[in-house]
Amino acid sequence: NVSVKSLYQSQTHDQEVEISLTGWLKTLRSSKKISFLELNDGSFLKNVQVIALKNLENYDEITKMPINTTVKVTGHVVDTPDAKQPFEVKATSVTVEGQSDSDYPLQKKSHSFEYLRSIAHLRPRTNTFYSVFKIRSLASFAIHQFFQEHNFVYVNTPIITSSDTEGAGEMFRVTTLDMNNLPKNDQGKVDDSEDFFKKPASLTVSGQLNGEAFALAFQNIYTFGPAFRAENSHTARHASEFWMVEPEMAFADLDANIEVAEAMLKYVVNYLLDHAKEELEFLNENIDETLLERLKTTSEEPFARVTYTAAIDLLQQADADFKYPVSWGIDLQTEHERYLSEKVFNRPVFVTDYPKDLKAFYMRANEDGKTVAAVDMLVPGIGELIGGSQREERYDVLEEKIKDFGLDSTEYEWYLELRKYGETMHSGFGVGFERLLMYVTGMENIRDVIPFPRTPGNAEF
Ligand code: 4AD
Ligand code: MG
Numbered sequence: 001n002v003s004v005k006s007l008y009q010s011q012t013h014d015q016e017v018e019i020s021l022t023g024w025l026k027t028l029r030s031s032k033k034i035s036f037l038e039l040n041d042g043s044f045l046k047n048v049q050v051i052a053l054k055n056l057e058n059y060d061e062i063t064k065m066p067i068n069t070t071v072k073v074t075g076h077v078v079d080t081p082d083a084k085q086p087f088e089v090k091a092t093s094v095t096v097e098g099q100s101d102s103d104y105p106l107q108k109k110s111h112s113f114e115y116l117r118s119i120a121h122l123r124p125r126t127n128t129f130y131s132v133f134k135i136r137s138l139a140s141f142a143i144h145q146f147f148q149e150h151n152f153v154y155v156n157t158p159i160i161t162s163s164d165t166e167g168a169g170e171m172f173r174v175t176t177l178d179m180n181n182l183p184k185n186d187q188g189k190v191d192d193s194e195d196f197f198k199k200p201a202s203l204t205v206s207g208q209l210n211g212e213a214f215a216l217a218f219q220n221i222y223t224f225g226p227a228f229r230a231e232n233s234h235t236a237r238h239a240s241e242f243w244m245v246e247p248e249m250a251f252a253d254l255d256a257n258i259e260v261a262e263a264m265l266k267y268v269v270n271y272l273l274d275h276a277k278e279e280l281e282f283l284n285e286n287i288d289e290t291l292l293e294r295l296k297t298t299s300e301e302p303f304a305r306v307t308y309t310a311a312i313d314l315l316q317q318a319d320a321d322f323k324y325p326v327s328w329g330i331d332l333q334t335e336h337e338r339y340l341s342e343k344v345f346n347r348p349v350f351v352t353d354y355p356k357d358l359k360a361f362y363m364r365a366n367e368d369g370k371t372v373a374a375v376d377m378l379v380p381g382i383g384e385l386i387g388g389s390q391r392e393e394r395y396d397v398l399e400e401k402i403k404d405f406g407l408d409s410t411e412y413e414w415y416l417e418l419r420k421y422g423e424t425m426h427s428g429f430g431v432g433f434e435r436l437l438m439y440v441t442g443m444e445n446i447r448d449v450i451p452f453p454r455t456p457g458n459a460e461f
Contacts, residue, residue: 005043013077013087020074021048021089022097024125030063037062037094039071045130045278049088050075062094067107068125070098113448120452120461128287131279132441132449135272139437142271143224143245146264152220152247157207159226162199163411165209166360170231171202172240203228206430208246209362209415212391215248215426216418222247224433232456236445237334237382237435241454248428254373254390257427258350261377261386262303264431265348269298272440280440288442294380295440297347304349306340308332308371311351314344331358332376337383348379361405363389365397375429379439388429395419 023039038047075091116123176196183194207223284291353371363372377386437449447453
């Protein structure tokens with residue numbers, strides 16, 4: 001068997017050679033004498049056109065094949081330089097390998113994304129989702145390649161954890177306790193010693209704290225794994241289960257952190273421009289006509305940079321009708337983030353030095369006493385794509401912060417020890433992998449870049 005991809009990759013084809021290929025029937029046009037079949041075998045976005053003539057012994061059967069029948073074709077590849085497709089296959093035999101029902105839901109007409117979500121098990125068979133999930137795979141590889149080429153060590157941080165890194169209390173509990181019959185202690189509280197881990201455990205919201213431990217041994221590390229957040233946000237950019245990339249670098253300040261973030265996004269974009277040409281062109285034509293232009297800008301132009309305080313000024317001067325009023329101290333809303341990246345800068349922008357009350361306990365306090373060395377990368381069409389910071393490396397300051405945030409200090413003893421044994425400047429950031437995919441595919445809903453999305457009220461498939 002040859003693959004459709006290999007047929008597209010060879011410049012010319014030898015008509016004398018007989019080839020076979022197996023694929024799924026995507027379209028069929030038949031007349032009494034001739035049938036045109038388009039087959040896709042999954043190796044490539046594009047289909048191969050097969051010509052079947054009436055002299056084939058099962059010609060009648062061929063003309064009646066329902067869409068998505070599994071078909072094996074033997075024949076000869078003929079170059080057709082003047083036609084829309086560069087070549088076609090003249091069949092010497094067409095065998096039905098597996099029937100499809102005639103009520104196959106993905107007939108040629110296009111469907112709404114909402115409907116396609118209800119058939120998430122079938123939607124990878126559409127051109128759009130084929131492209132999206134091919135890009136998901138390639139982007140994942142590019143991220144590993146970027147960090148590996150720069151000598152970052154890949155660390156697998158735990159999925160089950162007892163620390164709430166972001167301190168937002170949005171954790172999914174993991175427990176072996178019987179919820180209908182919870183064991184209680186003398187004070188009437190749930191007796192955690194009866195639980196599997198003998199203490200409350202949850203699914204991780206971020207691997208950062210564990211990542212820091214490894215950065216302080218390997219210098220540069222990254223994690224790439226699932227994160228879980230029980231935030232009840234019904235938006236197009238929040239999922240309950242998503243993937244996060246978290247590099248962490250010793251001896252790096254906020255500027256170095258920003259440089260790595262920019263280089264990483266540019267690397268991934270360039271990798272996709274080189275390796276996902278057909279998919280990006282398809283998406284540019286059918287989903288978002290600004291996609292290729294945006295990727296080009298991302299690849300070629302330096303990203304913008306502004307402090308939170310300057311960003312607030314820009315937003316206050318903006319000629320825009322924000323739903324959420326702007327003043328120093330507010331958390332930037334998606335509308336503000338998009339205004340900055342789309343209207344003010346029209347490219348990715350780093351916003352730095354946020355008010356300390358808006359950000360997590362581990363961020364390094366700035367000299368002004370009001371802000372922390374935080375950075376978010378905001379991008380057009382999405383808003384926040386990356387969140388990161390320089391970490392608080394000073395033992396006393398960090399210990400105080402943990403108290404101020406009302407965190408259980410016994411849970412953070414090991415984290416404080418990272419400062420006790422070698423106080424080291426370090427920084428890192430977290431990339432929402434699905435948001436990155438929205439940026440590089442033009443898809444507008446996070447549910448459409450995750451193979452089987454998990455969002456509030458939805459754990460189907
Ligand atoms: O800004 P966040 O919460 O930062 C952290 O978790 C840090 N520990 C990262 C670090 O410094 N190592 O999350 C990082 C990114 C966000 O910018 C966003 O892109 C994505 O993760 N993200 C989500 N993506 C999808 N659904 C959600 N519910 C998300 N929450 C965060
Ligand atoms: Mg954030």
